[in-house]
Amino acid sequence: MRKEWILGAVVLVGACASARPPAASEMQPIPDAAAIDARVAQVMARTGAKGLALAVIDDGQVAYVRAYGARNAKGDPLGTGTVLYGASLTKTVVAYTVMRLVDQGRIALDTPLADDLDKPLPDYDPAAIFPDKYGPYRDLADDPRWKAITPRMVLTHSTGFANFAWLEPDHKLRIHFDPGTRFAYSGEGFILLQFAIDNGRRAQGLGTDLGALVQANAFDPLGMRRSSLAWRDDFAGDLADAWNDQGEAQPHDQRSKTRAAGSMDTTIADMARFAAALIDCAGLSPASCAEMTRPQLAITTRSQFPTLQAELPAEQRRADLAAGLGVVVFDGPQGHGFFKGGHDEQTGNTMVCLRARRRCLLLMANDVRAEAGFDELVRFVLGDTGVPFDWEYGDHAGKS
Helix, strand or coil: CCCCCCCCCCCCCHHHHHCCCCCHHHCCCCCCHHHHHHHHHHHHHHHCCCEEEEEEEECCEEEEEEEEEECCCCCCECCCCCEEECCCHHHHHHHHHHHHHHHCCCCCCCCCHHHHCCCCHHHCCHHHHCCCCCCCHHHHCCCHHHHHCCHHHHHCCCCCCCCCHHHCCCCCCCCCCCCCCCCCCCHHHHHHHHHHHHHCCHHHCCCCCHHHHHHHHHHCCCCCCCCECCCCHHHHHHECCEECCCCCEECCCCCCCCCCCCCCEECHHHHHHHHHHHHCCCCCCHHHHHHHHCCCEECCCCCCCCCCCCCCCHHHCCCCEEECCCCEEEEECCEEEEEEEEEECCEEEEEEEECHHHEEEEEEECEHHHHHHHHHHHHHHHCCCCCCHHHHHCCCCCCC
């Protein structure tokens, strides 16, 4: 029988517990369902978004889940069980899974990934193992700094890689700064971590497909029955297409390869379960839960993208903003929080969580234009959180 974790225990640990508790005046009640529905309708009308799904977590419990609008150009309704593209929310689910592996003793945050492999990384031929799944690691043969990269560096986006190797002018993978020294968002780092897990030493419990590990350590125990890191044929019956910023409908990409950087298909109902688990530390040791959501590495850039932009002078850096593990952490009027977004040309997702009262708002849109209303919806449901959407989006919210 499949075991599901109870999502009701109160756990406040590490840096999360030390955040200034908000005054009663700074905490607002969650609006009722009718008020939320009305505000979503206003945002969708203003932005032109065709589809949007929402989940509210309050006191560590799923309090409200709702989907609005259409899932395709035919006008079929978007439902709470409709499969949506998770985009970079995948990274947070992968980080949660990695912390489960840490608790199981199969991987260590500060042990170099080189130690998990049977031979030097540049000696592998990733294309022979699985075409177009991993990075071009032979490009690193002349740069020994790859030997220093750890899981913690991957999860804090400090590997030194560009977002993806194919974005480099010559499409070659390179390390731009000493690993671990600064934040620069990188999907390529997550792909390297996946390579080490997929192809690592079996004696320590690696050498297992990451997708299967996520299934066993996150999706199955949390009851996320319509979630996967690779396409499943049973998704086709209730599947969301999406719209770009020109209002053009785009078909759902049936991603056949597990990609730690962003291949997850999921639903708003499933992700509500995940958000409740994460804010409640379900399935993780207290130490691992604290590690995920404590400030790990200062964020020193004006915005998240472009990823390799120059660091700000020390006096211009935000003291309230840092990398956690698979999330970004911040401190605002309601105390300690964390968030993660997911975006492509036609997808807009965000998860914003507050330790106080263990609250989250999860927004998943199959129309990128909805992003332009995310700040308004977060403020309406959760109040003034201080979530740094200006750093996350710059002036790009709602744009393909």
